[in-house]
Amino acid sequence: MKKIKVAVVGCGAIAQRRHIPEYAANPNVEFVAFVDPVIERAEELAAKYNAKAFTSYEAMLSEIKPEAVSVCTPNYLHAPVTIAAANAGAHVLVEKPMASTDEEAAAMIEAASKNGVYLMVGHNQRLMPPHVKAKQLLQSGALGRVLTFRTSFGHPGPEGWSVDGKGSWFFRKEEAIMGAMGDLGVHKSDLIRYLLDDEVAQVTGYIGTLDKEGTDVDDNATCLLRMKSGAIGTLVASWTYYKGEDNSTVFWCENGVMKIGTDPKDQIIVELRNGTVERYNVGAISTNDKQETSGVVDAFIESLLTNTKPSISGEEGRKSLAVILAAFESQATGRVISL
Numbered sequence: 026m027k028k029i030k031v032a033v034v035g036c037g038a039i040a041q042r043r044h045i046p047e048y049a050a051n052p053n054v055e056f057v058a059f060v061d062p063v064i065e066r067a068e069e070l071a072a073k074y075n076a077k078a079f080t081s082y083e084a085m086l087s088e089i090k091p092e093a094v095s096v097c098t099p100n101y102l103h104a105p106v107t108i109a110a111a112n113a114g115a116h117v118l119v120e121k122p123m124a125s126t127d128e129e130a131a132a133m134i135e136a137a138s139k140n141g142v143y144l145m146v147g148h149n150q151r152l153m154p155p156h157v158k159a160k161q162l163l164q165s166g167a168l169g170r171v172l173t174f175r176t177s178f179g180h181p182g183p184e185g186w187s188v189d190g191k192g193s194w195f196f197r198k199e200e201a202i203m204g205a206m207g208d209l210g211v212h213k214s215d216l217i218r219y220l221l222d223d224e225v226a227q228v229t230g231y232i233g234t235l236d237k238e239g240t241d242v243d244d245n246a247t248c249l250l251r252m253k254s255g256a257i258g259t260l261v262a263s264w265t266y267y268k269g270e271d272n273s274t275v276f277w278c279e280n281g282v283m284k285i286g287t288d289p290k291d292q293i294i295v296e297l298r299n300g301t302v303e304r305y306n307v308g309a310i311s312t313n314d315k316q317e318t319s320g321v322v323d324a325f326i327e328s329l330l331t332n333t334k335p336s337i338s339g340e341e342g343r344k345s346l347a348v349i350l351a352a353f354e355s356q357a358t359g360r361v362i363s364l
């Protein structure tokens with residue numbers, strides 16, 4: 026069987042913990058290159074997987090011509106690396122947030138389309154078993170219309186996650202562009218759009234740097250969202266949940282409530298107004314401490330093998346990013362932003 030030649034650009038935490046092991050476990054993949062300015066990171070992986078190490082993605086793209094590229098770099102490089110890879114004829118799986126601006130996101134989509142390659146965004150929350158089940162339950166209609174919701178994602182911050190710890194790019198605004206909101210908030214804007222099959226109509230954001238020292242990227246955000254359907258809810262992202270890490274979503278609906286990720290054992294609990302309680306143990310939601318297989322890499326490879334556009338496309342990533350950018354605009358102007 027012909028294997029897809031994959032290059033990984035950025036060999037830090039997300040590459041090491043999810044992309045690389047998931048590619049390695051996929052029988053249809055062959056690694057051809059690893060890129061990182063910290064060359065030892067790339068070299069170690071290149072030696073392990075019999076591939077080449079590079080410090081520059083431009084040099085890698087012109088020398089190797091990979092068929093697919095994972096972009097696992099700091100945020101400010103997502104657009105330039107994606108566009109360069111697409112122009113070199115490679116399909117791209119880019120980490121979230123897909124870009125720093127809407128213009129960049131549009132240019133990435135355009136580059137993929139112009140070159141006839143696929144662009145997928147690593148919005149792995151959609152594929153987590155509790156969220157897959159939650160979508161089914163919402164679609165079944167048993168809960169009725171969603172009236173209001175809250176979705177939140179908080180952990181102690183990227184210093185405990187990034188390969189560079191406290192010295193990480195996550196805390197440098199020129200490279201991160203956005204802090205907790207871009208890191209965690211965009212997961213939740215994507216999840217809400219996906220689970221509700223609805224778009225965000227209006228956003229108000231309160232975003233600040235409350236506790237992380239020596240940085241001006243945001244470490245906390247609380248946003249109000251009004252959906253096109255009329256549902257109203259809150260979206261919270263935090264890097265200062267030093268205790269009580271949280272990745273949960275609750276929907277209050279006409280016929281009851283659905284709680285996702287609020288119970289240590291059952292990932293979904295549905296309580297209906299008629300007194301029925303349903304509990305679903307369907308598999309964990311990933312946390313920083315306990316990584317679950319994301320499914321993103323398998324979905325990306327499957328789409329290349331079957332020549333099918335990825336469902337978590339550039340267009341989807343762009344809409345989820347737009348919500349986050351609107352929240353920043355709201356914070357800056359003090360206004361409600363309509364999308």
Ligand SMILES: NC(=O)c1ccc[n+]([C@@H]2O[C@H](COP(=O)([O-])OP(=O)(O)OC[C@H]3O[C@@H](n4cnc5c(N)ncnc54)[C@H](O)[C@@H]3O)[C@@H](O)[C@H]2O)c1
Nearest residue numbers: 034035036037038039060061062097098100120121187188
């Ligand atoms: N989907 C998820 O759940 C999830 C989780 C964590 C991070 N991420 C995203 O993944 C991306 C990477 O984050 P991370 O946690 O791996 O960060 P990290 O700090 O652990 O690693 C980043 C790596 O990129 C390298 N790098 C810097 N400049 C580069 C360049 N020009 N070319 C190639 N590599 C370069 C760094 O040397 C480092 O090794 C970010 O966009 C982040 O938002 C996604």
